[in-house]
Amino acid sequence: MAKQKHSARATAARVIADVVQKKQSLNAVLTVALPLLPDNERSLCQQLCYGVLRWHPQLNAISQQLLSKSLKEKDADIAALLLCGLYQLRDLRIPSHAAISETVNATKTLGKKWAKGLINASLRNYQRQQEEIDKKLQQSDSAHYAHPDWLIQSFKQDWPEQWQAILNAGNQQPPMMLRVNQQKESQQNYLTRLAEADIPATAITGCPEGILLDKPCDVYQLPGFTEGDASVQDGAAQQVASLLDLKSGLRILDACAAPGGKTCHILEHAPDNEVTALDIAANRLQQIQQNTDRLQLQATLIASDAADIDNWWDGQLFDRILIDAPCSGTGVIRRHPDIKLLRRADDIDSLDAQQKQLLNTLWPLLKPDGLLVYTTCSALKQENEHQIANFLHHHPEAQEIEASSAPANRRPFGYQRLPGDDNLDGFYYACLRHR
Numbered sequence: 001m002a003k004q005k006h007s008a009r010a011t012a013a014r015v016i017a018d019v020v021q022k023k024q025s026l027n028a029v030l031t032v033a034l035p036l037l038p039d040n041e042r043s044l045c046q047q048l049c050y051g052v053l054r055w056h057p058q059l060n061a062i063s064q065q066l067l068s069k070s071l072k073e074k075d076a077d078i079a080a081l082l083l084c085g086l087y088q089l090r091d092l093r094i095p096s097h098a099a100i101s102e103t104v105n106a107t108k109t110l111g112k113k114w115a116k117g118l119i120n121a122s123l124r125n126y127q128r129q130q131e132e133i134d135k136k137l138q139q140s141d142s143a144h145y146a147h148p149d150w151l152i153q154s155f156k157q158d159w160p161e162q163w164q165a166i167l168n169a170g171n172q173q174p175p176m177m178l179r180v181n182q183q184k185e186s187q188q189n190y191l192t193r194l195a196e197a198d199i200p201a202t203a204i205t206g207c208p209e210g211i212l213l214d215k216p217c218d219v220y221q222l223p224g225f226t227e228g229d230a231s232v233q234d235g236a237a238q239q240v241a242s243l244l245d246l247k248s249g250l251r252i253l254d255a256c257a258a259p260g261g262k263t264c265h266i267l268e269h270a271p272d273n274e275v276t277a278l279d280i281a282a283n284r285l286q287q288i289q290q291n292t293d294r295l296q297l298q299a300t301l302i303a304s305d306a307a308d309i310d311n312w313w314d315g316q317l318f319d320r321i322l323i324d325a326p327c328s329g330t331g332v333i334r335r336h337p338d339i340k341l342l343r344r345a346d347d348i349d350s351l352d353a354q355q356k357q358l359l360n361t362l363w364p365l366l367k368p369d370g371l372l373v374y375t376t377c378s379a380l381k382q383e384n385e386h387q388i389a390n391f392l393h394h395h396p397e398a399q400e401i402e403a404s405s406a407p408a409n410r411r412p413f414g415y416q417r418l419p420g421d422d423n424l425d426g427f428y429y430a431c432l433r434h435r
Helices: 008-022 026-036 039-054 056-066 073-091 096-109 113-137 141-145 149-158 163-170 187-196 235-243 261-269 282-295 347-365 385-394
Strands: 177-180 201-203 210-213 230-232 251-254 274-279 300-303 318-324 366-376 398-400 415-417 427-434
Touching: 008 026, 008 039, 008 073, 008 096, 026 039, 039 056, 039 073, 056 073, 056 113, 056 141, 073 096, 073 113, 096 113, 113 141, 141 149, 141 163, 149 163, 177 187, 177 235, 177 261, 187 201, 187 210, 210 235, 235 261, 235 366, 235 427, 251 261, 261 274, 261 282, 261 318, 274 282, 282 300, 318 347, 347 366, 347 385, 385 398, 385 427
Parallel strands: 251 274, 251 318, 274 300, 318 366
Antiparallel strands: 177 210, 177 230, 201 210, 366 427, 398 427, 415 427
């Protein structure tokens, strides 16, 4: 078999095809693909992958107008390459003649010279007919808002006043936010160090350790990153640790812990606490280990399904339990645009069942007067306030308590931050006391 050739556009086409056709996660495919490219090609490849998947419902609708018939399944890479070309013409500051010629050349790198004419003609037709083609996008919510129909309908039902803002937020490029390690540094001191390193940044309102960078940068450019002075974490996720009412001497369970941002934040509040971090995927525990090592923190890491308590629990009750539940991820689409393609409407009932099981199974592991915090990065009520309402209905010994400082907008049960609120990710939080 001939050795596969690589270029930014050809690699992006292969990655996108794997996400669209094989339903693989963008992060997983990119992790393998990027190291095969020269350093100077990686940024463009990543930009194309994220951009095309972010706008996929819209770009795909355009390509359908340009092609006389759909491409065969075995040519999913060519279909993806066409979307890469369209994205460059619509959104990148690459001169159009260069965008077209380099995209056409990528057909050779993919080993499909026959597609040169198809790609060239399609992109040039788009240039000529752009105004007319774009008008047709207005006829479809999915094409116009670049989200799948089922998700648009879900947001309309749950948030009739805010659904358009939610969709627009999902199409934005995400900002880069930091969490300063309070064991080593204050927010204000770290802002000074960033300024000295010519990295413009501001404090995040309501996040005592949170910092927003004016523009993303390589983590190794951050002062003291390798020494554990700061971590990358959205401000919405940073709200979770404070809800746990942390103090020294607690036994804490982080039930769905990978990649470990919240585990580490909990330990940064009080490093002497006994923290057990679970994750169902053993390979994802390595991420937690890398984070705790860099931050010089200690946690007990266990690879297990949190709901299978016979497999991991030692019989001792916990003072605090964090359930960062598996969810649709509909609050973080701006960070993970492949959610638009990987998530399906019927996934929500399955996730709802997993969430119920985690709540019902882990609740008895909480000490009397202990605190359980339930959180998701979802913007769907079924996974959030409806889930907690149902749990409280069946558990009269459970009491929802209000946070001393509201992490988001108050709902009938819990708190909901919608995607883009205060420029943060979408997140849900609920605090339950065992009375």
